[in-house]
Structures are given as structure tokens and as C-alpha cells.
Amino acid sequence: MSIFRTLHRSILVLFAVVVVSIVTLVHFSISKIVAEQSRAQQESMSPAIDLVIDQMFKPLHIAETLSKSRELIDLMDIEENGEIDQSKALAMLQRLEQEFGMIFFIASEQQRKQINSDGTTIDLIEGEVSWYFKYKDSPRNAVADIGKWEDTHFYIDLKIYDDDGRFLGFFGVGKSLTSFLSIFDAYKREYGYDFIFVDNNDDIMLSSDPQLIAEFSDFKNLTQLPWFVTLDEQIQLDKNLNNQLVIVSGMDHLIAEIILGQFDWTLYLLSPLDARQTEISRGFIASVVTLLVVIFALFLVIYNILYYFRKDMQSNGVQFTPARLPDRLMVEQKYNEFMDQKRALAIVIIDIDNFTAINDTFGRNVGDEIIERFTAFLTSKVRDRDVVGRWSSEEFIILLPDTGPHEAYDIAQNLRHGVTTIQPPASHQNLFLTASFGVSYTATQRPMNEVTANADDALYQAKRDGNNVVRMQLIETN
Structure with a gap:
């Protein structure tokens, strides 16, 4: 060696x-001046990504989490009662608006009525309320849209289904475009970037330029912009604008293209460059x-x-890389060995918070690097007798033999605090990693799926409680 x-x-x-x-x-x-300017432009990309995550992905994740609540599903399932309890629905929506600072709504398929957190209701009549019937037939379960034209809002609409897979309607969240324009304007003053968000039809949904914002469902199209028509015909056809140089208001701009797969949108960042830099x-x-x-x-x-x-020259002592961590089958075999030895055992299931959003936003290479760093952290912090394995693409499992539930809970808390110290990839220093933990325990011989089911339920509760927490669920004994 x-x-x-x-x-x-x-x-x-x-x-x-x-x-x-x-x-x-x-x-x-x-020259040193140009190098400093280029470095400043690179550094400003991270705040741009942070802005997108905070203003768009965060509302999406909030809505997705809330859409899975039993309270909401039971409220919208009116097959027996015939209509939604509007007072109960309004109280829930107003509570959510007060808690998260955004507007919320329910659109019922069976009652064909929309209830908003501001107390208003809208009858969902085909031909008058176009968005509902347009997205109802869409194959996507989550869509982003612009509406409420008297005070234009950005909406995220999520389809709701009952336990039998029957479509119950939509649950959604909205933010006023005024808040977006204010944030975009502040960012542009600090970093100089312009934002343009377009959907799959190239209609401009959001922009830092107020003149490009839709008015009364009249959307402006990317292909209508003066700088776009100056591009080569093939580039226009392929819509491959990344790293293209264009002239906007007499200045050279460099385009950065970011795919927002969750919304089926594309974000174009236009960065101004002077002639020398170009x-x-x-x-x-x-x-x-x-x-x-x-x-x-x-x-x-x-x-x-x-x-x-x-x-x-491989050594038996080489640590597992993420791809070589024990998989489910190997973890189950180790679990059965502990059971055969009649050893008490705690199980911790860990989920990297918002990993799907990180993967979609920054790319799989960044996601893989985060998995590597996360795995190295876990394997370096557990005891020699513990077993660390992969539970799913973004979940890990730890077997803690001869460990009581409260000790396991403390271990999970220490790991949770430690996750926040993991260094992000060098290219995205503003990324902040957190993880949620679910803990369970058995002192007697039990099937592994019984113990992990309780740990999974605890992890789900941690997710519902806002991520970056530890929750424990012990097995009930008769």
C-alpha cells in the first residue's frame, strides 16, 4: 500500500x-481587473439559485407536504356528505396563510367550487374558469401557473386523490407577483442579472422586467423578444440558449439556462458584459x-x-464508498444476525432534506458529491459495532446494537447537528445541508420490517414537522 x-x-x-x-x-x-469581475459574476450565481429555491421550490415543498395530510384529504372527500364543510375548510386555509405568509385554496372536483383563504369562493364553471379544466386533464400532478389578474399571483396547483386513487380536486398555494418583482429588482440592483421564466410553450411566466409580465392572461412569448430574433435560426429552433451572447438595450449579455423540471419551466439568467469581457x-x-x-x-x-x-493492492480495511455501502439485503442479513444473538437493537432511518430539489436544480454530479460527503460523515461518526447502509436513493439506515431508544435518540440528534457542518461542493458554497431522522427500537426478536415501519413513520413525522428534526416511534406492546 x-x-x-x-x-x-x-x-x-x-x-x-x-x-x-x-x-x-x-x-x-x-488582467487582474477582468479576473475579479469574472469571479464576482460566478459568486453571484449562488444567490440566484438560492432565490429560486426560496421563492419557488420552498412553496412547492410546503404545498406537497400539506397535500398529503389526512385532514385535507378527509375534508375534500365529500362523497358521503355531499359538500365540503366550508367553515372548516376556510379555518384551515386561513391558519395556513397566517403560518406560511402565502395564500392557499381548495378546488373541489365533486362540488365544483373553489375556496380561498381570503374567504372568497368561486364556482368552477367550464368556460369561465379555464385553469381548473385545463390542468385537470393534464398528466402532471403539480403545475405552476399565473392567475388572479386583478392582483396577479404565482400559483402552484397540486392534484389531490383519495386512498382509492379517485381525483378529489386541487390544493394550491399562491404568492403575489408584486413580491417577486420587488425581490427581482433588489437582486438586479446588487448583481445586475435579469430573470426570465418561460413555460414549455415559451410563454413568459415571470420576469424581472415588469413589461414582460402577463396582463389578463395575455402572455408575452420568448420568441417575440428583440434579442431572441437576432440569434441563429438553428439556435432558435433548438432553444439551446445556454452561454449565448446577446445584445439587450445596447449591451452584451451572457445567457445562463437552468431547467426547472418540477414546473416544466426554464429559467434564463441574462448577465451584462462589457465589450472587453466579451x-x-x-x-x-x-x-x-x-x-x-x-x-x-x-x-x-x-x-x-x-x-x-x-x-x-486493495485492503480489506478500505471504507465503503456510497455505491458500496451495504444495500437492503445486506442490512437485513446483519439485522437477522443481531436477532439470532438476542441483542437489543435500535434503528435510525435518515433522509437528506430536499435532496430531489437539489438534484434537479444543481444536477446529478452535485447530488452524487453530496451523497459521497454524507456517507463519509455517517461512517466516520458511528461506532465500530454499528452498521451503516443505503435504504433508498436518498435514505440511509443505521443499526445500533445494544443501544436503548433514548441513547439512539441522542445519537441521532448528534448526527443531525453534525450534518449541518458537512462542507457543500466547492461550486455551490451556499448550499446548506440538513437531514431528518426516524428512530425505533426493539428489545425482543421481531421481523425487521416491523421495526423499520415504525422508524419510517417517525421519519415521515419529522418531514411533516418541517425537516431537520429527530422523531422516535416505539413499537406498541400488548
Whole structure:
């Protein structure tokens, strides 16, 4: 193993020297001022992502969590009673509005009536209320839309079903466009970016430019914008605008394209560039492409050398990587061994909060890196006798033998605090990781699915309580 480490370090040093030399030559002609400007532009991307998560994904996740509540489903299932208890519905909606600072509504399929948290009701008549019948027939269970034109709002509409899969209507949340424009304007003053959100028909749904906001369901289309029609015909056809340079109000702008899969929308960030930056950027891109080809070829050579050395020098003590953590089957086998040894056992199931949103927003590479860091953290914090495994794509499980429920709860709390210290990927330093924990325990021999079911229920309660908490559910004994 020492030979391998020596070879590994030597090659890495050689690789670093080559890379530093090439990069130094490429950057020699770039002035310090331009470098600082470019760095500031990169740093401003993180607040842009934070803004999207806070203003759009957060309401979506709140609505998704609330839509699964039994209170809401029972309230909307009026098959027996014939109509919704409007006073009860209004009280619930007003409570949610006060708690979350957004408007909420229920649209009943059986009663064909919409109840809003401001106390108003709307009869859902086909031909008069278009959104309901449009999205009812849509295959998507979550849609984003613009409406309430007298005070234009951004809405997230979620389909609600009963336990038999019968469509009950919509539950939704809305935010005034006035708040979006205020936030966009503050961001533009600080960072200089313009925002344009378009749907799959290229209609502009939200924008930092008030003149592009829809009025009374009259949406402006991306293809109508002056800068868009100046692009090459093939680029317009493919809608591949990422890293395109366009002229807006007489200034060069660089476009960054972000796909918002949850809404079936696309976000375009337009960053202004002065003439000098634009010229240097074009030349720099060509230099970087050549540089990357050289570095990639060198990396392949180094990787293959290390691969053949690693095959012959693997140690039994090598820690699991995320892909090699024990899977469900291996965890169940270890659980059964503990049961055969008649050992008391606590189980902790862990879910990375908002991991799906992080994956969709930042890409799978960032998601994979977070999983790696999260796994390294867990395996470094548990005791030698504990077992850490993968429970699902974003869930982990820990078996804690000879551990009581309260001790397991304290261990989970310590892990929860530790998760917040995990360093995010270098490219997204503003990412803040949290996790939710569900704890259960058995002192006698029981099937694993009985114990994990209670841990799952505890985890679900943690999610309903707002994430980043520990909940425990013990098995009831007769």
C-alpha cells in the first residue's frame, strides 16, 4: 500500500505541475481587473439559485407536504356528505396563510367550487374558469401557473386523490407577483442579472422586467423578444440558449439556462458584459477547450495506471464508498444476525432534506458529491459495532446494537447537528445541508420490517414537522 501511495502522490504532483503550467500560460494575458469581475459574476450565481429555491421550490415543498395530510384529504372527500364543510375548510386555509405568509385554496372536483383563504369562493364553471379544466386533464400532478389578474399571483396547483386513487380536486398555494418583482429588482440592483421564466410553450411566466409580465392572461412569448430574433435560426429552433451572447438595450449579455423540471419551466439568467469581457471570454473559451482536451487525455493515462495498481493492492480495511455501502439485503442479513444473538437493537432511518430539489436544480454530479460527503460523515461518526447502509436513493439506515431508544435518540440528534457542518461542493458554497431522522427500537426478536415501519413513520413525522428534526416511534406492546 505504501508503494501505491508513493506512486499516487508522485503522479498527482506531476499532474498538478503540468496543469498549473498550462493554466498559467493561458491566463497570463488576462488582467487582474477582468479576473475579479469574472469571479464576482460566478459568486453571484449562488444567490440566484438560492432565490429560486426560496421563492419557488420552498412553496412547492410546503404545498406537497400539506397535500398529503389526512385532514385535507378527509375534508375534500365529500362523497358521503355531499359538500365540503366550508367553515372548516376556510379555518384551515386561513391558519395556513397566517403560518406560511402565502395564500392557499381548495378546488373541489365533486362540488365544483373553489375556496380561498381570503374567504372568497368561486364556482368552477367550464368556460369561465379555464385553469381548473385545463390542468385537470393534464398528466402532471403539480403545475405552476399565473392567475388572479386583478392582483396577479404565482400559483402552484397540486392534484389531490383519495386512498382509492379517485381525483378529489386541487390544493394550491399562491404568492403575489408584486413580491417577486420587488425581490427581482433588489437582486438586479446588487448583481445586475435579469430573470426570465418561460413555460414549455415559451410563454413568459415571470420576469424581472415588469413589461414582460402577463396582463389578463395575455402572455408575452420568448420568441417575440428583440434579442431572441437576432440569434441563429438553428439556435432558435433548438432553444439551446445556454452561454449565448446577446445584445439587450445596447449591451452584451451572457445567457445562463437552468431547467426547472418540477414546473416544466426554464429559467434564463441574462448577465451584462462589457465589450472587453466579451472579447476575452470568446478567446478564453477556445483556449479552455484546448486545455481541457490535453488535461482529459492526461487524466485518462493517470487513471488507468492507478486502476491497475489499485486492483492488486486493495485492503480489506478500505471504507465503503456510497455505491458500496451495504444495500437492503445486506442490512437485513446483519439485522437477522443481531436477532439470532438476542441483542437489543435500535434503528435510525435518515433522509437528506430536499435532496430531489437539489438534484434537479444543481444536477446529478452535485447530488452524487453530496451523497459521497454524507456517507463519509455517517461512517466516520458511528461506532465500530454499528452498521451503516443505503435504504433508498436518498435514505440511509443505521443499526445500533445494544443501544436503548433514548441513547439512539441522542445519537441521532448528534448526527443531525453534525450534518449541518458537512462542507457543500466547492461550486455551490451556499448550499446548506440538513437531514431528518426516524428512530425505533426493539428489545425482543421481531421481523425487521416491523421495526423499520415504525422508524419510517417517525421519519415521515419529522418531514411533516418541517425537516431537520429527530422523531422516535416505539413499537406498541400488548
